[in-house]
Amino acid sequence: MTMQFELVTPEASQAQIEATMVVVPGAEGDMGVLQDHAPTVTSLRPGVVSVTGSDGETGFFVAGGFAEITAARCVILAESATPLSDLTAEAAQAAMTEAKAALETATSDGEKNAAERKVAVADAMVDAAKA
């Protein structure tokens, strides 16, 4: 009872795992995906994608993106993905400081929106690093 899990970023295909279950941080709440899921496309909020495969659970932090789910596969399109094991609290904190600084210096509406997005990503990153 497995399906093909794939994590694709613009630079490379980061992971391909035979998974029994995948939990994705959907825009409207976390979503557990098993085999034979109804075909779904969902956007992701920044958070942790966790994959249960034959060799245990693997987690990836994604800064938003999309999940394309069919009966036999679950494909995550993410702009950037970091394995949880590589994510440190210091790096997350640094991202947070940087994002907040960007928000403070933002002048136009467009810049503000971009900075607010960054803060949200950094916030989720800090949470993920703690867990």
Added chain:
Amino acid sequence: MASLKDLRDRIGSVKNTRKITSAMKMVAAAKLRRAQDQAEASRPYAERMERMLSDLASRSSSDLPLMAGTGKSDTHLIILGTADRGLCGGFNANLVKETRRMTNELQSAGKQVKIYCIGKKGAQALNREFGDLIVKRVEDLDKPALSYSKAGAIADDILTMFDDGAFDAATLIYARFQSAIAQIVTRQQLIPFAVEADEDAANVDEADDSAYEFEPSEDAILAELLPRNVGVQVFKALLENAASEQGARMTAMDNATRNAGEMIDKLTLLYNRSRQASITKELIEIVSGAEAL
């Protein structure tokens, strides 16, 4: 006529030039391979994105500005991608020429033009003519390596400008890599998003995607997908450009190496002839000197 010593020095210097150009050619070949690998690795993401996007775009009647435009087309942004360095044949010149042509076209149609320069060479070449149109210059993207986050930062910058109403339409100009000999200068409309007609519908294995459910909603996903697509397109263009640049440099340096070789042959021939001539002259002098006695 040049003396024998002059000729000898000349041959030596051309030989050095040949060494340099052939080294540059080999470096370019190695970099080209790396650039191609990078382009290859980025393909799955771009393809999936494109499929999702064109699927959504065809069924949605959304009037998002990124999709439908701002309703006017007064100001155009030209995003020009060039190399940071020269010595790559006509690569930079061709891109700049296309930009100049497009700017003139738009200006004669009474539109405003802004230019976003990625790469040192484009900005340098356009500076004199269109310096006041250049809104931004980005340089040294490939130091130490081209990455998606750099392309994403450019895309964010462009989107921020778009949100602030700085332009109505954006076009990317870059060189599509075909082979080391041929790079095709391409104009690609970036904003508003153009649904491509030549969808290569080769992905038959997932032909059932009309049955997808969308969460939260089709329009919400589209609204998120469109800005990301800008990043992906910019990244794709930069990767193509990087491969094209190295390909063009490889070809140019190959030619230069060959020309240097030909020049060395010619100079060597000339050198041997003059040496022979001077020996003959000395002999004649000795012989006629002996006869005079």
